[in-house]
Amino acid sequence: MKIRLMAGVVALGLAVAGCGGGARVDTGATATAAAQPSGSGSAAPAGTVNIAINPWVGYEATAAVIAHLLTNELGYTVQKKELKEEVAWAGFETGEVDVIVENWGHDDLKKKYFEEKKVALSAGSTGNKGIIGWYVPQWMADKYPDITDYKNLNKYADLFKTSESGGKGQLLDGDPSYVTNDEALVKNLKLDFKVVTGGSEAALLESAVQAQEQQKPLLFYFWTPHWLFDKVKLARVNLPPYTAGCDADPKKVACDYGELDLDKIVSKKFADTGGKAYELVKNFSWTNEDQNAVANDIQNNGMSAEDAAKKWVEANQAKWQAWLPK
Amino acid sequence: MSGAVATLETPALRRPPRWLVPVAVGVVLLAGYLTMRGTATLPHDDEAAPFLAVNQARDWVDSNRNDNPLFLYGVNYVRIYLGELYAAFETVLFALGWPGLVGVLGALGWLAGGWRLALLGVGGFAALGVLGVWEASVRTLALVLTSVLVALAVGLPLGVRAGRSARVRRALTPVLDVMQIMPTFAYLTPMVLFFGIGPSSATVATLIYAMPVAIRITALAVERVSPTAIEASASLGATRWQTLRKVQLPMARETIALAINQAIMMALSMVVIAALISAPGLGSDIIRGLSRANVGFMLPAGIAIVVMAIVLDRLTMAAAKRERTAQAAPSGPRRYAVAGAIAVAGAVAATLLPARFPDAWILRIGPPVTEAVNWAKFSWYDVTTAIRNVTSDLLLNPLQDVLTSTPWWLVAAAVLALAWWASGPRPALTALACLLGLALLGLWEHSMATLTTVLVAVTVTLMLGLLLGVAAARSRGFSAVQRPLLDAAQTMPSIVYLLPALALFGATRFTAIFASVIYAVPPVVRLVEDGIRGVSPTTVEAALSAGSTGGQLLWKVQLPMARGAILLAANQGIVMTLAMVVVGGMVGAGGLGYDVVTGFSQHSEFGMGFVAGVGTVLLGIMLDRITQGADRRSSPQVRG
Amino acid sequence: MEAGQDSAAIEVGGLWKIFGPRADRVLNGPDKDLDPSELRRKTGCTAAVRDVTFTVRPGEMFVVMGLSGSGKSTLVRCLTRLVEPTAGQISIGGEDVRAASPARLRELRRHRVSMVFQHFGLLPHRKVIDNVAYGLEIQGVPRRDRHARAGEILSLVGLDGYADAYPDQLSGGMQQRVGLARALAVEPQVMLFDEPFSALDPLIRRDMQTEVVRLHREVGKTMVFITHDLSEALKLGERIAIMRAGAIVQLGTPEEVVGAPADDYVADFVRDVPRSHVLSLRWISREPEPDERLDGPVLPAATVIRDAVPAVTGSGRPIRVMDGDRLVGVVDRVDILSAMGEAPSARVPEARS
Incomplete structure (x- = not known):
């Protein structure tokens, strides 16, 4: 019974794939569209845009606003796909992702997908300006005013000791997918600290909230824009200032993180055939405050991403009107 | 154990006490540690040669995906069929509507074990709606059904073969060990390379995890069929195929049903991880809850998975045991009549009730849970x-x-000694080989x-x-x-x-x-x-x-x-x-x-990630071999 | 005593079964004469059946008896090649079993030889009727026909009304009746029994033995019956082959085995058997003393000693033992009592017909 059913499915698949000519998987292949009957693949004719959703709320906020406008103003169908960054990039090649709405650097991926694969x-x-840095809770900056200078960190290393840090101070890092120079920084700035890998964003968030609530010392890797700043007061620790090229050799970095210009990445095919949808994505631009407002609604005010986006769109007519294609 | 013989013949003082050898080995190891500590410790290097080699292999696949016939005619088709299969399940399940699906579950529950299970089926699946995760649950169900169907289509025949031939079983066991212990994360990215983003690769990732248990239990079931029954069949002139079909498979039925049950449970436990490559369903709610650090957000999806697991578990187990309790459960035409009535009631309700689960019936447990947490x-x-x-x-x-x-050599010696003492020479050598493998892979x-x-x-x-x-x-x-x-x-x-x-x-x-x-x-x-x-x-x-x-x-x-x-x-x-x-x-x-x-x-x-995945497997096999002396089953056992 | 070639139902000659690596090498070398433990130590092989030769007459009840490990179960499995023999000849109803192709062999198993097993080997997922019909089913007999036949057989073995039960709803004795019915249903010429009753309670075992005797009488099939129970062997067997370490050490009627054990092993075996229950008057009758009166009661020579007791005690004169019209000898009270008290020994009896 089951075997017969399988055979049926195989036959069906063969028919769909054009009778065994070999199924090529790339941005233009019909096979891709066949494999996704719910309608992905080519953007313009079907009016479908595939937006990757990377796992942080700020990203979700940006994606929600773009999706809202694409759906309600331009009449597109939007498919959201929950993916980590790395996987989302791979989706450009397979035709399953059209847009990444907020990209943090990733020069290696740009090289691979822009230049080598050209997809x-x-x-x-x-x-949005992305700023990565080291943070302590505000109460620590109030109590130890000189702690925000990296030169004084060794003085306070004892405060940051934990069960994981092997007798040194602890510097808590987050998800392994994040861009980080922390190991090199600790070494090159001769800090008496150990980088402890939290392993996820959740590990950072929970630690930061507890550090404020319980008045526990914490030094950790974090970034802005992020909704956490609306909930927990944080103070940034000043590392030696960033100068262009000071982070060229990842092993010798001894300066703060540079300001990242966050950008949107689209597949080549979407750029070529995406029409108005592509225009809108290209024109989209807003501030960190805009994003934080939407993100905060999603995160802390119990709104769904769709509702939060709708709220922002209704309140900011002038901004998004400018993004619509003429 | 020549010592035991010696006690009978000579006074105890002639032979060393039982504890002497372990203690002596312990003392030697301790002495070794105290004098040598800090040397030969093999620190971690992010760019060890094995890591780079795997990267190169990945790059090769990446650039040959569209030219290599293996992909053109093999993998890419698999991908298409799996996508189709998933879409078919999804379409059917959504076409039933929520009252229809709840009715079907009730009917299946009734068939499997009477009114108690019918209630469980109806109540459990209605609860998915009440939790506010109906659509995600249906997608998860479709994904689980797709992967379990394929896992069984491949796994049951393999299991039967393994059950009838010790050679096949021996060849399969290490492969199954790796499939089960290898962390899914380690092959999730290649999965995307091969099968793309979405249901197809999620199905493959899930079935890799769910299939070994189906194969193992099926093999065990077929192997354990009473040899007399098989001999009796042969003595009456049955062919091998007749004996398989009429004796071995029916007699192994209950255990094979357990294999199906376990495959379903395994598939459900992959829901969250598969969501990382955009598997549709409940997993994505949980991933999103994680990035928001919000328990209340993910809890309904979590509970839904538990509920679905319990309903499917009880239903399949009851179906497996039905034969035994034939008298207890309703039988005959009445049985099917009632089941049909329940299903039809669901279908009728589907036409009357809205297709979406009514918002008013949804219980929002998120906010209070978040507060309590x-x-x-x-x-x-x-x-x-x-x-x-x-x-x-x-x-x-x-x-x-x-x-x-x-x-490292001292750890190796300790592992060898311990495994030898606990499980004997062969497992000890395997354990040692695994440990040395870890060192060679740069994972020490x-x-x-x-x-x-x-x-x-x-x-x-x-x-x-x-x-x-x-x-x-x-x-x-x-x-x-x-x-x-x-x-x-x-x-x-x-x-x-x-x-x-x-x-x-x-x-x-x-x-x-x-x-x-x-x-x-x-x-x-x-x-x-x-x-x-x-x-x-x-x-x-x-x-x-x-x-x-x-x-x-x-x-x-x-x-x-x-x-x-x-x-x-x-x-x-x-x-x-x-x-x-x-x-x-x-x-x-x-x-x-x-x-x-x-x-x-x-x-x-x-x-590095892939090699570390292999390392986890090696560590698992090593620990298994050290402890298996007590328990002759050498491979990861089925749950339950 | 030996039946003629043509009339033999089963004929086995020089049969060997050696388990283990390089069985052929053992068979063709001098090692095959080693005793079992020596053979195992030296070659890792076990000779389960060693050079066994016997014939079974059509319609005969032939019992193979031995302790566990004596090779009797292997022997019976060799007959239809459920266990492949290492060497020797087997013919059943004139057909050379060892030369049969797999298809011929299946035909043989389907239509001519069937088997009853110690642990029943029933199929728990099938109703009793379908268990009984199983042999017919794999022959391709249509459902209606095979059920009709199975129903007849069920009443033959006394299981009327249990057709729709499942095996695990029956007692052990009834389950074995199902096993018996399954073997009978294919109407075989030869039935093989592998210790069929050893897993049953003593009382049920006795019933089943009686049942087999009755069936043997009614259906008249050739039967080969394996047992480790001497009293069962004596009760059922027309002839008994006693096996030890794979070889047959004695082959004869119950009386011969008990009355004239071939060696100390067999003697030891039958030591506790009450001779008076097995031996007939023929075995103890003697020439009358010159002064004895020959007007006592008359009993046939085949009368079991035990059964002669009332006659002897009821009469002061010796009993005349007659074989038809011929006087075989006389037996008096003292002879009977001493026969009942005497232990058997390996000797050739003086009186043998």
């Missing part, structure tokens, strides 16, 4:  | 931190210091870190499991209360309870241990309980009639006699704990788990 390109800045 | 997070913090610190200072840190500062330091957490987690699991298992064996009431909790602990995606654990224990190895213990304790409790209950009543009666107290009965009779079951529990505890190594990597345990997570997240670290 993706940048669609310009989102207007 | 927040309260617990803030008020228990001091206690939990103290527990964590004591465990880390007394247990984790000293052990990890020893393991990471010991020269991280393996030792992971080994530390695994050892501590196994110890805690065993202590807790023994305690609860003994309590359950001594009190039926306690056992009845405990069982559903154990079921939930095993099926609830660990990420859901990891968030509060993160808040309470911080991003530490302790949190990882906490997660492993919750996951690994249920099977240990069950094995211990069954083991103690399995002690022959005659023996218990004899002990009682000799005037034993309850305590004496436990310590002198029940525990020693349940030794086999308890050792199997230990073995299982280890395998289950290893399954959580990767989750541990996400909450601060570092080690191999973090390497695997990194490999999944960063392009340039893929090699």
Whole structure:
């Protein structure tokens, strides 16, 4: 019974794939569309845009606003796909992802997908400035005013000791997919600290909230824009200032993180055939405050991403009107 | 054991006491450690040669995907068919509408075991709607059905072959071991390379995990069919095929149904991880809850998974056992009539009720749960931190210091000695080979870190499991209360309870241990309980009639006699704990788990992640071989 | 005593079965004469059946008796090659079994030889009727026909009304009746029994033995019956082959085995058998003393000693033992009592017909 059913499915698949000519999987293949009957693949004719959803709320906020406008103003269907960054990039090649709405650097991926494979390109800045840095809870900065200078960190190393840090101070890092120079920084700045890998964003968030609530010392890797700043007061620790090229050799970095211009990445095919949808994505640009407002609604005010986006869109007519294609 | 003979003939002083050899070996190892510590420790290097080699292989696949015939005519078709199959299931399930599907579940429940299960089916699936996750649940169900169908289509024939031929079984066993222990994360990215993003690759990832158990149990079932029945069939002139079809398969039916049941459970436990490559369904709610650090957001999806697991588990188990309890369950045409009536009622309701689950009926448990969790997070913090610190200072840190500062050859010698003593020469050599493999792959330091957490987690699991298992064996009431909790602990995606654990224990190895213990304790409790209950009543009666107290009965009779079951529990505890190594990597345990997570997240670290996945397998086989002496089953056992 | 070639139902000659590596090498070398433990130590092989030769007459009840490990179960499995023999000849109803192709062999098993097993070997997922019809089913007999036939057989073995039960709803004795019915249903010429009753309670075992005797009488099939129970062997067997370490050490009627054990092993075996229950008057009758009166009661020579007791005790004169019209000898009270008290020994009896 089951075997017969399988045989039926195989036959069906063969028929769909055009009778065994070999199924090529690339951005233009019909096979891709056949494999995704729910309608992915080619953007313009079907009016479907595949937006990757990377796992942080700020990203979700940006994606929600773009999706809202694509759906309600331009009449597209939007497919959201929950993916980690790395996987989302791979999706450009297989035709399953059209847009990444907020990209943090990833120069290695840009090299691979822009230059080597030629399947993706940048669609310009989102207007958001990404700043990675080291943070302590505000109460620590109040209590030990000189702690925000890295030179004094060794003085306070004892405060940051934990069961994981092997007698040194602890510097808590997050998800392994994040861009980080922390190991090199600790070494090159001769800090008496150990980088402890939290392993996920959740590990950072829970630690930061507890550090404020319980008045526990914590030094950790974090970034802005992020909704956490609306919930927990944080102070940034000043590392030696960033100068262009000071982070060229990852092993010798001894300066702070540079300001990242967050950008949108689209597949080549979407850029070529995406029409108005592509125009909108390209034109999109807003501020960190805009994103934080939407993200905060999603995260802390119990709204769904769709509702939060709708709220922002209704309140900011002028901004998004400018993004619509003429 | 020539010593035993010697005692009979000569006074005891002539031969060395039993403990002398282990103690002597221990002293030598200790001396070696004290003099050599800190040397030959093989520190970790992110760019070890094996990691880079794997990266190159990945790049080759990446650039040949569209030219190589293997892909053009093989993998790409598999991808298309799987996508089609999933879409078919999804379409059918949604076409039923929620009242229709609830009705079908009720009908199936009735067929499987009467009105109790019918109620469970209806109530359970209606609960998915009430939790507000109906659509995600249906997608998850479609994904589980797709992967289980394919897993069985491939797994059952293989299992039958393995059951009839020891050669096939021996060839399959190591492959199945790898499929089961290899962390899914390690091959999730290649999965995307081969099968793209979405249902197809999610199906493959799920079925890789679900298939081994189906094969193993089927093989076991076919193998265990009474040889007399097979001989009787042959003596009447049946062909091999007739004997298979009319004797072996029907007689193995109940156990094969268990294989299906277990495949479904395994598939459900992959829901969350598969969501990382955009598998449709409940998993994505949980992933999103994780990035928002919001338990209330992910809990409905978590509960939905538990509910679905319990409903499907009870239904398939009851269907398997129906034959045995044929008299109890309704039979004959009436049976089908009632089932049909339930299903038709659902279908009719589907036309009357809205297709979407009504919003008004949804119970929003998110916000209150979040508040409760927040309260617990803030008020228990001091206690939990103290527990964590004591465990880390007394247990984790000293052990990890020893393991990471010991020269590799000394660890190897210790493992060899221990495995030899516990399990004999062959397993000892396998264990040694695995350990050396870890060293060669450049994973030594991280393996030792992971080994530390695994050892501590196994110890805690065993202590807790023994305690609860003994309590359950001594009190039926306690056992009845405990069982559903154990079921939930095993099926609830660990990420859901990891968030509060993160808040309470911080991003530490302790949190990882906490997660492993919750996951690994249920099977240990069950094995211990069954083991103690399995002690022959005659023996218990004899002990009682000799005037034993309850305590004496436990310590002198029940525990020693349940030794086999308890050792199997230990073995299982280890395998289950290893399954959580990767989750541990996400909450601060570092080690191999973090390497695997990194490999999944960063392009340039893929090699390290994959190799660390292999390392986890090696570590698992090593621990299994060391402990298997007690239990001859050499491979990860099925749950249940 | 030996039946003629043509009339033999089963004929076995020089049969060997050696388990273990390089069985052929053992068979063709001098090692095959080693005793079992020596053979195992030296070659790792076990000779389960060693150079066994016997014939079974059509319609005969032939019993093979031996302790566990004596090779009797292997021997019976060799007959239809459920266990492949290492060497020797087997013919059943004139057909050379060892030369048969797999298809011929299946034909043989389907239509001519069937078997009853110690642990029943029933199929728990099938109703009793379908268990009984199983042999017909694999022959391709249509459902209606095979059920009709199975129903007849069920009433023959006394299981009327149990057709729709499942095996695990029956007692052990009834289950074995199902096993018996399954073997009978294919209407074989030869039935093989592998210790069929050793897993049953003593009382049920006795019933079943009686049942087999009755069936043997009614259906008249050739039967080869394996047992480790001497009293069962004596009760059922027309002839008994006693096996030890794979070889037949004695082959004869129950009376011969008990009355004239071939060696100390067999003697030891039958030591506790009450001779008076097995031996006939023929075995103890003697020439009358010159002064004895020959007007006592008359009993046939085949009368079992035990059964002669009332006649002897009821009469002061010796009993005349007659074989038809011929006087075989006389037996008096003292002879009977001493026969009942005497232990058997390996000797050739003086009186043999």
